[in-house]
Amino acid sequence: GLNTDGVVGKGTVEAMNVPLEYRVEQLRLNLARWHWLPRDWGERHIWVNVAEGRLRIYEHGKMTRTMRVIVGRKKRTTPFISSAVTHLVFNPPWNVPGKMIEEDILPQIRRNPAYLASMRMQLVDELGQPVLLDSASLAGYSDKDFPYQVRQDPGWGNSLGRVLFMFPNNWSVYLHDTPDRWLFHAEMRALSSGCIRLEHPMDLADYLLRDLKDWSPEKRQKLMDEKEESTGKLKQSRVNLPKPLPVHLYYHTARGDEQGNAWFFDDPYERDEKRLKVLWARHPRTRW
Numbered sequence: 270g271l272n273t274d275g276v277v278g279k280g281t282v283e284a285m286n287v288p289l290e291y292r293v294e295q296l297r298l299n300l301a302r303w304h305w306l307p308r309d310w311g312e313r314h315i316w317v318n319v320a321e322g323r324l325r326i327y328e329h330g331k332m333t334r335t336m337r338v339i340v341g342r343k344k345r346t347t348p349f350i351s352s353a354v355t356h357l358v359f360n361p362p363w364n365v366p367g368k369m370i371e372e373d374i375l376p377q378i379r380r381n382p383a384y385l386a387s388m389r390m391q392l393v394d395e396l397g398q399p400v401l402l403d404s405a406s407l408a409g410y411s412d413k414d415f416p417y418q419v420r421q422d423p424g425w426g427n428s429l430g431r432v433l434f435m436f437p438n439n440w441s442v443y444l445h446d447t448p449d450r451w452l453f454h455a456e457m458r459a460l461s462s463g464c465i466r467l468e469h470p471m472d473l474a475d476y477l478l479r480d481l482k483d484w485s486p487e488k489r490q491k492l493m494d495e496k497e498e499s500t501g502k503l504k505q506s507r508v509n510l511p512k513p514l515p516v517h518l519y520y521h522t523a524r525g526d527e528q529g530n531a532w533f534f535d536d537p538y539e540r541d542e543k544r545l546k547v548l549w550a551r552h553p554r555t556r557w
Contacts, residue, residue, distance in 0.1 A: 270321060270322075270456065270532065270533075270534055271284065271456060272454070272456050280456060284533070287533075292523075292531075292533060294545055295522055295523045295533060295541065296523050296531065297548065298522075298523075298541060298544055298545055298548055299521045299522060299523040299524065301544075301548060302519070302520070302521055302544075306351075306517065306519060307351050307517070310327075310515060310517060311353075311514070311515035312328065312329055313326070313327070313328050313329075313514060313515075314326070314327055314514065314515040314516065314517060315354070315514060315515070315516040315517065316517050316519070317338060317340075317444075317465055317516070317517070317518045317519070318519060318520070318521050318524065318534075319340045319341075319346075319347045319349070319459075319518060319519065319520045319537075319538075320520050320521055320522045320534045320535065320536060320537060320538075321521070321524070321532075321534045322337060322338055322339065322340055322457075322458035322459070322534075323335060323336070323337055323338060324336050324337075324338045324444075324465070324467065324473075326473075326476070331527075332527065334472070334473075334476065336467060336468040336469045336472070336473070337453045337458065337468040338444075338458065338465050338466060338467055338468065339447065339449075339452055339453065339458045339459075339460050339461050339465070339466040340458060340459050340460075340461060340465055340537075341459065341461050341462060341463040341464070342459045342460055342461065342462070342537075343459065343537060343538055343539070345461070345462045345463045346463065346538055347442065347461070347463050347464070347465060347518060348438070348440045348442060348463070348518065349518050349519055349520055350436075350438050350440070350442065350516075350517070350518045351515070351516075351517045351518075352436040352437050352438050352515075352516055353436055353437075353513035353514060353515045353516060354434050354435065354436045354444075354477065354510060354513060354514045354516050355435055355436060355437070355509065355510060355513045356435050356507055356508060356509045356510060357432055357433065357434055357435070357474055357477065357478070357507070357508045357510070358432070358433040358435065358505060358506070358507050358508075359431060359432050359433075359474075359489075359492055359493050359505070359506045359507075359508065360423035360424065360431060360493060360503040360504060360505050360506060361423055361427070361429045361432070361433040361445075361505060362420055362421060362422060362423050362427070362505065363420065363421040363427055363428050363429045364418060364419075364420050365390075365418070365419040365420070365421065366441060366462075369462060370415065370418070370419050371412040371413070371415070372412075374390075374419050375412055375415060378407060379407070385419070388421060388426065389421055389422045389424070389425075389426055389427070390419055390420065390421045390422075391419070391420055391422075392417045392418070392419060393417065393418050393419075393420050394416075394417060394418075395418075397420075400417055402417075422502055422503075423502065423503045423505060424502070424503045425448070426448055427448070428447070428448070429445045429446060429447075430445055430446020430447045430448060430466075430470060431446050431470070431471075431493055432445065432446045432470050432471065432474050432493075433445045433446070434467075434470075434473070434474075434477075436513075436516050440463065442463055442464050442465070442518075443464055443465070444464070444465045444466075444467055444470075444473070444516075445464060445465070445466060445467065445470065446466070446467060446470035446471075447466040447467070449466070452466075453468045457535060457537065459537035459538075465518070471486070471489070474489060475489060477510055477514060478508060478510070480511045480512075481508070481511060492506050492508075493506075520538070520540065521534075522534050522535070522536050522541055
């Protein structure tokens with residue numbers, strides 16, 4: 270998974286210096302992790318390996334598509350979920366989660382009163398109506414008792430990009446587009462606030478909606494270009510999948526590919542050591 274750069278850099282040296290015995294234990298641990306996964310994955314399904322930072326689509330046991338993804342960083346980890354994609358939202362507005370308002374947005378506003386306008390964001394009340402606050406009024410609220418939401422308009426610069434893939438879960442996590450395309454070139458892609466950003470979101474959208482009558486990339490682009498008559502803003506559009514598609518978010522720091530090769534990845538959430546201690550306690554280590 271290292272970037273091919275022809276240089277024996279830090280990442281290459283670290284990977285080469287991992288003892289073989291540890292790699293064997295990694296394989297053992299990740300084989301055990303398979304037992305935690307659902308038995309029925311679906312004939313067609315999406316896999317996201319959070320540790321690897323990659324999405325794959327399988328049909329009848331064969332991989333048909335793959336792309337890089339950006340996943341949650343260590344302080345805001347991506348949860349491990351089995352669900353099903355039910356619908357897509359084109360031109361989604363972004364309703365910023367409360368924790369991000371408290372930890373990220375409010376500090377930015379206090380440093381720069383023009384921050385919301387520069388990011389095409391606005392404060393809204395519980396009814397979704399815009400709220401105007403001056404700096405003095407804003408200073409009267411603490412981070413914990415701030416009563417408003419922050420919403421970002423759809424379109425250019427929106428943190429969700431131009432398309433959002435929705436699946437039921439308890440963490441408000443989803444797959445989505447992103448304007449930060451350059452981040453996909455990083456080797457370590459645990460950089461988000463928990464959601465999964467897609468390298469090729471439009472390819473995935475067209476794949477998921479290919480069974481809809483008359484669906485095409487041209488129709489999708491026309492849908493994305495529609496604007497609301499009253500505001501001139503890009504129009505939000507929901508498209509339901511003909512049939513929900515299973516999606517599985519999991520965490521494997523080692524895997525085997527279709528050619529029988531073993532691949533190893535970093536452990537961005539630092540879970541291997543803890544899990545190995547549990548595994549060794551239950552099953553004393555055997556030296557190969």
